[in-house]
Amino acid sequence: MKKHFIALFFTLGVLALAGNAHAQAIVIANPGVKAADVSKVDLKDVFTGSATSLKDGSQVTPVLLKTGSAHDEFLSAYIGKNDTAFRAGWRSLVFSGQAAMPKSLDSEAAVVEYVAHNAGAIGYIGKATPHEGVKVLAVR
Amino acid sequence: MNRLLVGALALALGTLSAKAQSLDDLNIQIHGYAAQGFLYTTHNNIFNAESSDGSPAWTEAVLNVSSVPTPKLRVAVQARYFLLGDSGNAIVLDWAAADYKFNDRLGVRFGKVKTPWGLFNETQDIDPSYIWALLPQSVYDVTTRNADLAHYGAVIYGTFKLSPSVGKLDYRVWGGEEVIPTDDGQFADLNAAGNGPLNPFTYVTLGGALHWRTPIAGLMIGASDGHANQGSVALVGGSESFTAWNNVSYFTKYEKDKWLLAGEWNRQASPGTLITTGSPSSSVSSDPRAWYLMASYKITGKLTAGAYDSQAVDHDQSLGPDRYTKDWTVSGRYDFSQFIYLKAEEHFIEGTSLSFKNANNAVLLPNSNLTALRIGVSF
Numbered sequence: 001m002k003k004h005f006i007a008l009f010f011t012l013g014v015l016a017l018a019g020n021a022h023a024q025a026i027v028i029a030n031p032g033v034k035a036a037d038v039s040k041v042d043l044k045d046v047f048t049g050s051a052t053s054l055k056d057g058s059q060v061t062p063v064l065l066k067t068g069s070a071h072d073e074f075l076s077a078y079i080g081k082n083d084t085a086f087r088a089g090w091r092s093l094v095f096s097g098q099a100a101m102p103k104s105l106d107s108e109a110a111v112v113e114y115v116a117h118n119a120g121a122i123g124y125i126g127k128a129t130p131h132e133g134v135k136v137l138a139v140r
Numbered sequence: 141m142n143r144l145l146v147g148a149l150a151l152a153l154g155t156l157s158a159k160a161q162s163l164d165d166l167n168i169q170i171h172g173y174a175a176q177g178f179l180y181t182t183h184n185n186i187f188n189a190e191s192s193d194g195s196p197a198w199t200e201a202v203l204n205v206s207s208v209p210t211p212k213l214r215v216a217v218q219a220r221y222f223l224l225g226d227s228g229n230a231i232v233l234d235w236a237a238a239d240y241k242f243n244d245r246l247g248v249r250f251g252k253v254k255t256p257w258g259l260f261n262e263t264q265d266i267d268p269s270y271i272w273a274l275l276p277q278s279v280y281d282v283t284t285r286n287a288d289l290a291h292y293g294a295v296i297y298g299t300f301k302l303s304p305s306v307g308k309l310d311y312r313v314w315g316g317e318e319v320i321p322t323d324d325g326q327f328a329d330l331n332a333a334g335n336g337p338l339n340p341f342t343y344v345t346l347g348g349a350l351h352w353r354t355p356i357a358g359l360m361i362g363a364s365d366g367h368a369n370q371g372s373v374a375l376v377g378g379s380e381s382f383t384a385w386n387n388v389s390y391f392t393k394y395e396k397d398k399w400l401l402a403g404e405w406n407r408q409a410s411p412g413t414l415i416t417t418g419s420p421s422s423s424v425s426s427d428p429r430a431w432y433l434m435a436s437y438k439i440t441g442k443l444t445a446g447a448y449d450s451q452a453v454d455h456d457q458s459l460g461p462d463r464y465t466k467d468w469t470v471s472g473r474y475d476f477s478q479f480i481y482l483k484a485e486e487h488f489i490e491g492t493s494l495s496f497k498n499a500n501n502a503v504l505l506p507n508s509n510l511t512a513l514r515i516g517v518s519f
Contacts, residue, residue, distance in 0.1 A: 052211075052243075084441065092266055097254050098254075
């Protein structure tokens with residue numbers, strides 16, 4: 001019985017760690033963006049269409065994931081809305097003439113590729129996703 | 141002026157198109173939404189519709205095309221089909237604008253642009269953007285909103301980041317010309333009597349708005365003031381003259397977790413005198429003051445519920461149900477997906493100062509309930 005409990009705890013521990021590894025979203029930017037970090041407030045402003053620059057003056061353009069765990073984690077951790085409410089907010093800006101919808105890409109690899117090759121681009125991916133050619137912004 | 145601005149916009153679009161290497165360079169996007177509603181009132185008819193029999197005459201469809209040729213420049217145009225009761229039933233240019241944002245502190249958009257007064261005016265006709273089937277009619281009267289939605293001219297806007305302990309300040313300044321079409325809801329009485337306007341009613345408008353995003357996360361406090369010059373419109377057999385007026389609003393919004401709380405006080409501050417010449421001549425003064433308080437709560441990811449109290453009183457009217465409207469509303473919205481939603485709403489209305497007069501020549505009862513259903517799709 002004791003062995004079974006140890007095996008159960010070990011399995012649950014591995015699953016929890018694996019879950020966290022997938023759930024943690026990181027913020028990436030084009031290497032031309034000067035900032036090394038970004039505040040949660042600035043990040044939310046940029047990804048909800050309220051701002052187009054970071055505190056140091058870097059001009060940025062957000063790029064989104066269409067779906068996935070990194071997308072859900074990012075919205076939950078930094079925007080405070082689910083996907084439906086988040087996209088409804090953007091549509092509201094689009095239909096009132098205040099903004100254009102950010103690009104939405106199918107995969108985290110596509111986000112890395114886009115951010116790496118477009119000046120000012122800022123996006124998010126899962127922590128485990130390879131991200132050569134972009135810089136990671138620390139979120140304060 | 142309208143032709144000049146739209147012409148400038150067309151020229152800008154043409155120039156951009158000529159310079160573009162490909163459609164992908166222009167980053168062209170197409171979005172839209174459509175909504176179909178149903179109205180039922182226990183007494184009286186509302187919104188120029190035969191609502192006491194149940195009316196589906198509440199349809200809206202919008203198509204938006206935008207282009208972002210450079211990160212700082214955006215060009216967009218939006219067309220709308222709108223039917224409400226006997227009003228509308230036509231495709232119109234909602235707005236068409238070029239927007240150049242120098243930085244977060246300064247941007248300008250010009251063409252036919254949304255007029256940014258009050259808490260909801262920029263989004264009051266964008267059904268997918270809020271839980272309510274009808275925004276509080278005391279401030280955002282759907283039958284007369286064409287006069288408020290957009291103007292030909294410009295909006296200058298920006299945000300000043302104050303210190304973290306003070307928050308941020310958004311500003312908007314606008315100016316231009318309002319154009320109210322001859323079939324607008326506010327001319328419904330005149331049109332029904334055969335005395336409708338011969339031409340669209342136009343007047344100059346100027347205004348400004350401040351939105352203070354306070355250091356308390358989610359709390360915004362704002363104010364706006366729009367001024368309209370006096371004007372007149374030729375009618376069949378006469379004319380109608382309006383004195384200058386101001387449209388003043390104070391508002392606040394608080395969003396926290398699953399809650400949204402908001403409120404607004406509005407006054408169309410002016411002598412508000414409307415003089416109709418011809419047969420019969422009349423002079424009507426109005427001083428409407430309105431407010432609402434609303435709250436909504438996201439019960440699940442797909443289901444949101446809310447309620448508001450909306451009241452309007454015309455201080456220049458004599459005592460009686462014609463002087464006021466009090467509207468208690470409970471509402472629910474279900475999002476089947478990020479594209480499709482359903483709204484259901486019940487209004488408990490006292491008074492008849494808003495929205496009833498246009499459709500009824502009969503004696504109005506002082507109290508009425510309104511059931512509003514709406515299903516919509518957006519992309």
